[in-house]
Amino acid sequence: MPLHSYARAAHTPVVATDFASLKVELIELVPELRGRARRLSRDATLAEDIVQDTVERALRFVAQYQRGTNLRAWVHQILFSVFITRCRRSRRERNALRALSADPFAWTTPTRFARPETGVSLSPTAQSKFDGLPESFRMVLKLVDLDELTYREAATALGVPLGTVMSRLHRGRKMLASQLAEAA
Numbered sequence: 001m002p003l004h005s006y007a008r009a010a011h012t013p014v015v016a017t018d019f020a021s022l023k024v025e026l027i028e029l030v031p032e033l034r035g036r037a038r039r040l041s042r043d044a045t046l047a048e049d050i051v052q053d054t055v056e057r058a059l060r061f062v063a064q065y066q067r068g069t070n071l072r073a074w075v076h077q078i079l080f081s082v083f084i085t086r087c088r089r090s091r092r093e094r095n096a097l098r099a100l101s102a103d104p105f106a107w108t109t110p111t112r113f114a115r116p117e118t119g120v121s122l123s124p125t126a127q128s129k130f131d132g133l134p135e136s137f138r139m140v141l142k143l144v145d146l147d148e149l150t151y152r153e154a155a156t157a158l159g160v161p162l163g164t165v166m167s168r169l170h171r172g173r174k175m176l177a178s179q180l181a182e183a184a
Helices: 003-010 019-041 044-060 071-102 124-131 135-146 151-158 162-183
Strands: none
Touching: 019 044, 019 071, 044 071, 124 135, 124 162, 135 151, 135 162, 151 162
């Protein structure tokens, strides 16, 4: 298939209406998935693993596919998610190996990775910038970042929806970061 035909075909929606047609269309998308995985990973062997995981996840989570929607887009999103997950896992493994190469007994020392018993203290500059934030943002930052509550626990403590906590946390962090950058 010429390159321009392939590019045009890649933008054509593939729609599955039932499980049988989904399996057939999924099989037809494998070469396209393999190409994208190779471009992302730059490794043919890794690309094959990514495609295999993608197809496996697509079949496992077939109930999440909304029949009549673009199967190609759905499967490509799964492939990208698989790729990102593998990258993150690889980075965590490299960091763990680096830590173990520096200290082979690091994994046997639980205190090294234990959470601090005392609260987090901020520098005077950071504390003044933190205190200057609007209260709604300051409270979310305190609960999540300083007191290490989960988003859900912070939402319950503040009596607001989970999405509000996430939004305030994001915006509060951005405000604090910009104020600290100005102070530096």
